[in-house]
Amino acid sequence: MASASAAGEDESHMRSALALARRGLGGTWPNPSVGCVVVKDGRVVGRAVTAPGGRPHAEPTALAMAGEAALGATVYVTLEPCCHWGRTPPCTDALIAADVARVVVAVCDPDPRVNGKGCDRLREAGIVVEEGLLAAEAAEVLAGFTSRTLRGRPLVTLKLATTLDGRIATHAGESQWITGPPARRAAHALRGHADAVLVGVGTVLADDPELTCRIPGFRASPVVRVVVDSHLRTPLTAKLVRTAGEAPSWFLVRSGTDPARAAAVAEAGARVIEVAGAAAGIDLKQGLTALAEAGITRLLVEGGGQIAAALLRDDLVDRIAWFHAPAVMGGDGWPAAQGFGVALLSDMPRFVCRRVVPLGADMLSEFEKAA
Ligand code: AOF
Ligand code: ZN
DSSP: OHHHHHHHHHHHHHHHHHHHHHHTTTTSTTSOOOEEEEEETTEEEEEEEOOTTSOSOHHHHHHHHHGGGGTTOEEEEEEOOOOSOSSSOOHHHHHHHTTOSEEEEEEOOOSTTTTTHHHHHHHHTTOEEEEOTTHHHHHHHHHHHHHHHHHSSOEEEEEEEEOTTOEEEOTTOOOTTSSOHHHHHHHHHHHHTOSEEEEEHHHHHHHOOOOOOOSTTSOSSOOEEEEEOTTOOOOTTSHHHHTTTTSOEEEEEETTOOHHHHHHHHHTTOEEEEEOBOSSSBOHHHHHHHHHHTTOOEEEEEEOHHHHHHHHHTTOOOEEEEEEOSOOOOTTSEESSOOOOOOSGGGSOOEEEEEEEEETTEEEEEEEEOO
């Protein structure tokens, strides 16, 4: 009985650590968002999440909060503590110096500088280490970082807001608003947990969007706005350029694009990233690689139909968040994804439905790439 309740206590503290880690999503890139809870004699004496920008890591902050109480404590951490010298000392050293008794880790760090060596180091120092508690939940929180580390690209979520027949605008170009306020709030929440939001230049020219997360208190640092704009057609008067000093605006342009234009956009405070060209526009796979190199782990793609089609065609979409309004527009409306040459059903990218949520009159369905 005693051990069953101890296991329940472990699980409940790890759930708190995971909740902390989820709060940091979107703000800790290029680092993962990690949650840490320090428990002594059944009482929580320290808790922390990785700071905005990725440093300090969670453990030293939680240990500092615990102070002397860390001696002999159990530490719950959603990711294996790091053992490398980066811009901050290794978290393993902080745990050893604090003389904690036990460290419970949810998942191993995929970063090759750590990857098992953090847990080894703690064990060598005589600390009891247990791995794997709530590993699936922790892996979900870590998915962006894992994607960037192991695949060299961010985790890509495609967000679509359409009619039941998958239309995003009428043939006359009217698109605001297809879904209602609760669905639009949920879409903002998706931005809240993304490191960056990406749109094509067509969306910028049509809607002049701001692409910020307008839910007060939701995130500590602004979301990065990314525009796929191969020939840098975004006008200097666009909101994304004018507000580049308040929130980062990045433009993925085709290598060799008009240097004078690129200089003017950069002068306004935006970042211009050159990417190799493709038949139409830029090579999006290389665009994603460039974003990962710049530190982005979680990318939300918001439109439009051309970008969606190109990403789907190249198998670059990991998840879809599809908001459906209970309305039908007909085939002359603009499609969520333009044609991308599917002739055989076996060529279609397929997804698995993970969740369906009613949102006011609308509905959100969440899909994940089928294995
Ligand atoms: C932890 N706790 O809260 C986080 C960790 O560049 P640095 O020195 O900040 O190190 C970044 C690496 O540290 C990152 O790649 C990942 O392996 C790990 N992140 N580790 O112990 C934390 N955020
Ligand atoms: Zn660390």
